[in-house]
Amino acid sequence: MYVAVKGGERAIENAHRLLAHERRGDRDVPELSLDQISGQLSLGVDRVMTEGSLYDRELAALAMKQARGDMIEAIFLVRAFRATLPRFGATDPVDTGHMQVRRRISSTFKDIPGGQILGPTFDYTHRLLDPQLAEGFSPERPATGEASIAAMPRVTDILGRDGLIETSPEADADTPVGDLTREPLSFPADRDLRLQNLARADEGFLLALGYSTQRGYGRTHPFAGEIRFGEVEVEFMAEDAGFAVPLGSIAMTECQMVNQFKGSATEAPCFTRGYGLAFGQSERKTMSMALVDRSLRARELGEEVVAAAQDEEFVMSHSDNVQATGFVEHLKLPHYVDFQSELGLLRKLRKEFAEANEASPMQEAAE
Amino acid sequence: MMASDESQSNESAGQARRKAAMAVLAHSEAAEISGRLGTIALPAHENLREPENGLVMVRGRVGGDGAPFNLGEATVSRAAVRLSTGEVGFGYTLGRDRQKAQMIALCDAMVQSDQFADLVEAKVVAPLRAAVIAGRNRKAAETAATRVDFYTLVRGEG
Incomplete structure (x- = not known):
């Protein structure tokens, strides 16, 4: 059985080039800056930091841009970046x-x-799309009140x-804090x-x-x-x-x-x-x-x-x-050999089925 | 006993001063620190630890006040600087700006120097502290305007 394992290089290279082109979108429209993503899509950035398990707004914004807004892809990129830096230690628990x-x-x-x-907060908003935001909108400065020192x-x-x-539950000095990354x-x-x-x-x-x-x-x-x-x-x-x-x-x-x-x-x-x-x-x-x-x-x-x-x-x-x-999407990678073996098995089963039916059609009909 | 108590309290006072300066610097933008440092004649110094990037695991507590757990990592930068007069300063900050860590280390060394402590406080730390506090106060005032004031409607003739 012949399985092609070579020959995709040029296609892959061109696919990535096409991806970069599509990511850029219409070149007559200004490119997104990381500051824009960080400042104006801030809750998306927060999610990428949380699930990417890395607090760094700029990197999370970069990941969102690179992933074309695909949050899980962005989270994947941030997780991969973590592996490139040494860990100095753990912080004191935050208060x-x-x-x-x-x-x-x-x-x-x-x-x-x-x-x-x-x-x-979005709470108490009416969840109606706001046409003002579609055409460039400068909101009022926030109201201020007297801050309480309580x-x-x-x-x-x-x-x-x-x-x-x-x-x-209280801290147990003898038990180190569990870390699933280690x-x-x-x-x-x-x-x-x-x-x-x-x-x-x-x-x-x-x-x-x-x-x-x-x-x-x-x-x-x-x-x-x-x-x-x-x-x-x-x-x-x-x-x-x-x-x-x-x-x-x-x-x-x-x-x-x-x-x-x-x-x-x-x-x-x-x-x-x-x-x-x-x-x-x-x-x-x-x-x-x-x-x-x-x-x-x-x-x-x-x-x-x-x-x-x-x-x-x-x-x-x-x-x-x-x-x-990773596990779901790996299904789209070549499984040619696996599939060939399943195909072979299925053909054999179908052949056996056909032979069995041919051999004794009357017997089956009688039952 | 007295002497040791006194030296301990001196040490902790010195440490508290260093921590206070570090906190202000860590909360400030690198460009602002650099602008402030540009206004003074800096002492001769060398890098004891080349500025570098890394991660820290940020910890929270179960229920906010219980046993610690690992929440997720954060990028940090760190550096160490020694003045020619011997003082060693350390710079740590969230983020990947190595230059900022290096400037914090330099300031920390100056805070410990008899010759430079007052100068770095007056020209660098104090104005940055004022800016950090002003920023915090502005946010606090914006937040305070969203505090709910409940009132009860009185019904009927009483």
């Missing part, structure tokens, strides 16, 4: 309680210390003071690994799973205790300097889901929690993440595992869109 908040809402309490702050405690901290909600996944997986997996997971996949829990497939009775978005300071313990050095700030979104109770003969019932955290303004992502984080705690909380969103092996093995697209 979202001291976030410079740009948005902060709670659906559980109307009057929360620090207030309900809407920030830049602290903005997390809603879960407020509930925690009365013991109404479970406390977060060690292959194994199951059962602890919550640190699950959250890392969910943080870089495909937003659509998590959205569908989170939605499935609301519709009854692993019900968790959630309330959005709090969603906050803003800048958090990042510090890194620099061995050479000998102290934790400030690196600057990172925009993040955090979602605290408050879910129905657990309790036992010895422990008073209290609310349980699901947690979501992501780079940039990624509200749908963190809400979905928090729903799935909670449903994946079924084993820990003694709940019966009956639905996909509660099955950590199912969720964690299929959440990564770079892995998923």
Whole structure:
């Protein structure tokens, strides 16, 4: 059997040249700059950073441009770039309680210390297409108000003071923080690994799973205790300097889901929690993440595992869109040899079938 | 005992000053730092660590306040500079601008130098700090305008 394995080089080269031409679009129209993408398609950039698992706005914008707006391709490019740089270490865990908040809402309490702050949101817009934006539009400067110096405690901290909600699991100094970029996944997986997996997971996949829990497939009775978005300071313990050095700030979104109770003969019932955290303004992502984080705690909380969103092996093995697209899309690569062997087998089976039918047509008819 | 306490507190005061300057510089644009550094006569210095790019794994905490987990990486740049008078400065910043890390390292070395500390504070760090604070205040004011003021409608004759 002859299989062509050579001869595609020129076609590939020309295909990439054609791709570059199509990516550029109409050459009479100005080319997109990275600043335009970063500034005006900022939520797309946030998604590429979150799922690409790399905080760098400029690189994410470049990836979106190179991928012609194909988000998963852009995420793939960012993931590949990560492999080109050495890792200096891990930052100190960020303190979202001291976030410079740009948005902060709670659906559980109307009057929360620090207030309900809407920030830049699509909520309460009418979802009507705006023709003004089609023809060049200069929006009004934002309104300003008097900034409050009051602290903005997390809603879960407020509930925690009365013991109404479970406390977060404490750090165990003897156990290193799990890192799925360094060690292959194994199951059962602890919550640190699950959250890392969910943080870089495909937003659509998590959205569908989170939605499935609301519709009854692993019900968790959630309330959005709090969603906050803003800048958090990042510090890194620099061995050479000998102290934790400030690196600057990172925009993040955090979602605290408050879910129905657990309790036992010895422990008073209290609310349980699901947690979501992501780079940039990624509200749908963190809400979905928090729903799935909670449903994946079924084993820990003694709940019966009956639905996909509660099955950590199912969720964690299929959440990564770079892995998923790699396996799905590899089907379009040449499988000529595999296919030839299947074809040969099928021909043999059909021949046997035909021979069997020819040999005893009457017998079959009699049965 | 007294002496050791005092030297420790001196050390931490020095460290706090360095961290405060580093924070301002990390939050500033490279062009602004470079513009400010251009206004002073810089001391002789050499690179102790050539400016380089790398990654840090950014960590969050379960529930915001619990055990740490790995959220995702961020690009960083770092550098180390030594003044001819011996002070060693370190520069770390988010992003891939190696030049910026090098300038932060130079400023950190000057912050530790008796001769240059006041100058770099007055000509570089203080004006950048004012700009960073102004930027933060502007954002805070824009955000504050979106705070919800609930009011209750009173119904009926009471």
